[in-house]
Amino acid sequence: MTHRIVVAGGSLAGHSAVAELMALVPDADVVWVTGERHRAYSKPALSKEFMQARNEIADLMLPGIEGDLGRLRIVSESCASLDPSGQSVVLGNGERIGFDQLLVATGARARMPDILQGVGGVFPLRTLDDAVAIRESLAGKPKVVVIGGGLIGCELAASMRTLGLEVTLVEQLQSLLERPFGGAFGTYFLDLHRDNGVELIMGGMVERLAVDNGWVAGVKLADGTTIDAQLVVVGAGSEPCTHWLEGSGVAVDNGVVCDTYLATSRPAIFAAGDVARWMNPVYGIQMRVEHWTNASAQGRAAARNMAAALTGRQELRKAFGDVPYFWSDQYGQKIQMVGWHQGHDHVELDRSGEAPGPLARFYRDGRLVAAAGINAPRIVMKLRRQIEEEARALQAA
Amino acid sequence: MKIIVDRQRCDGNGVCMGIAPEVFDVDDDLYLHVAENIPEDPELRARVRQSITSCPILALKLVED
Numbered sequence: 001m002t003h004r005i006v007v008a009g010g011s012l013a014g015h016s017a018v019a020e021l022m023a024l025v026p027d028a029d030v031v032w033v034t035g036e037r038h039r040a041y042s043k044p045a046l047s048k049e050f051m052q053a054r055n056e057i058a059d060l061m062l063p064g065i066e067g068d069l070g071r072l073r074i075v076s077e078s079c080a081s082l083d084p085s086g087q088s089v090v091l092g093n094g095e096r097i098g099f100d101q102l103l104v105a106t107g108a109r110a111r112m113p114d115i116l117q118g119v120g121g122v123f124p125l126r127t128l129d130d131a132v133a134i135r136e137s138l139a140g141k142p143k144v145v146v147i148g149g150g151l152i153g154c155e156l157a158a159s160m161r162t163l164g165l166e167v168t169l170v171e172q173l174q175s176l177l178e179r180p181f182g183g184a185f186g187t188y189f190l191d192l193h194r195d196n197g198v199e200l201i202m203g204g205m206v207e208r209l210a211v212d213n214g215w216v217a218g219v220k221l222a223d224g225t226t227i228d229a230q231l232v233v234v235g236a237g238s239e240p241c242t243h244w245l246e247g248s249g250v251a252v253d254n255g256v257v258c259d260t261y262l263a264t265s266r267p268a269i270f271a272a273g274d275v276a277r278w279m280n281p282v283y284g285i286q287m288r289v290e291h292w293t294n295a296s297a298q299g300r301a302a303a304r305n306m307a308a309a310l311t312g313r314q315e316l317r318k319a320f321g322d323v324p325y326f327w328s329d330q331y332g333q334k335i336q337m338v339g340w341h342q343g344h345d346h347v348e349l350d351r352s353g354e355a356p357g358p359l360a361r362f363y364r365d366g367r368l369v370a371a372a373g374i375n376a377p378r379i380v381m382k383l384r385r386q387i388e389e390e391a392r393a394l395q396a397a
Numbered sequence: 398m399k400i401i402v403d404r405q406r407c408d409g410n411g412v413c414m415g416i417a418p419e420v421f422d423v424d425d426d427l428y429l430h431v432a433e434n435i436p437e438d439p440e441l442r443a444r445v446r447q448s449i450t451s452c453p454i455l456a457l458k459l460v461e462d
Binding site for chain 2: 016044296336376378380381385
């Protein structure tokens with residue numbers, strides 16, 4: 001009997017898993033439920049190169065899947081639910097698809113506070129369609145308000161300033177990129193954006209939007225001020241797409257809970273990418289990583305463990321350990337972070353001059369757990385290897 | 398095995414360098430250098446292939462021998 005594998009999720013984790021499964025399980029049928037009307041595409045470019053019109057949609061597309069394509073069915077519907085028996089998924093159009101194995105790679109979606117919904121000219125940025133909508137509204141040279149000083153907010157602010165637009169950024173905290181960079185660089189990001197002409201409103205609380213005939217006209221803050229705006233872009237974080245798993249028996253706790261092999265609490269169901277919260281052996285803790293390189297590696301690793309279970313080839317089965325990596329490009333600065341700084345107890349700023357830009361090392365109990373640098377890819381990537389090697393030595397001990 | 402770098406796209410992330418430092422090196426000007434000759438070692442070649450699929454901006458292409 002031919003086995004059937006369902007891969008739920010049409011972005012990078014799903015893409016790399018499908019590619020790997022097609023290569024490793026040559027006699028299985030693969031159904032790829034993408035939930036996207038586009039082919040799999042590169043997301044990091046959306047807020048940067050694509051927003052600045054330095055590349056186009058065709059440049060974003062990931063390579064096609066190779067192999068016997070007669071065994072692959074691609075469905076652009078999304079998953080509506082998982083049968084409590086754990087043996088079939090129901091799609092948005094009502095179709096039921098049975099499976100021998102399932103990979104949950106449904107990613108995360110942009111969080112959009114209620115007060116920002118239902119008004120024209122207000123966009124989150126998560127998907128290609130979001131990016132296209134924002135890019136199209138730039139033609140009229142709008143006055144832009146960016147809500148949120150995280151990665152998406154700062155990258156959008158930088159892209160829009162690079163395009164010469166007038167940009168105001170509102171952030172609740174007193175610093176930018178606080179969560180992703182653990183505050184290691186002090187006022188560096190504030191200075192970077194201010195020097196490039198972004199009007200920064202720190203400690204700003206958005207109360208509501210000013211609306212004119214259904215379109216945004218401004219952003220009203222709790223202190224009574226109103227900022228004029230014809231375009232509002234929102235970087236308010238994201239949440240894992242696990243709603244369709246409710247009642248299925250798959251354990252969910254801020255993401256799908258997985259072991260080190262990316263197996264969920266239900267047999268034959270695995271998870272990978274932004275949606276997965278797995279036990280990372282490099283750190284010995286559960287983590288959910290919403291970054292591009294993790295999705296790629298994790299999708300591939302889950303596929304290999306699935307193939308091992310299905311084919312009995314135990315040599316494919318491997319714990320998934322990862323030193324997370326992400327980067328940002330703002331005003332030509334290459335900003336990089338490797339590792340997991342959450343829970344660090346010591347930060348060391350490197351003043352040795354070895355790196356051309358600011359460099360920070362994060363420690364926990366004396367062990368290097370993360371590093372961040374600006375325009376210093378060589379040393380940052382060296383530290384990524386160091387973190388991994390030290391973790392391996394620790395596990396072996 | 399030969400690697401082709403799309404210089405229009407490559408912006409020096411160094412993801413490839415993190416996976417296969419024996420072959421890829423990004424310098425401080427964010428320029429990617431690639432080794433001319435890649436040893437026959439299958440483990441290394443598997444990592445080189447992984448580097449190529451992991452490039453977030455799809456700047457790398459592989460030509461197998």
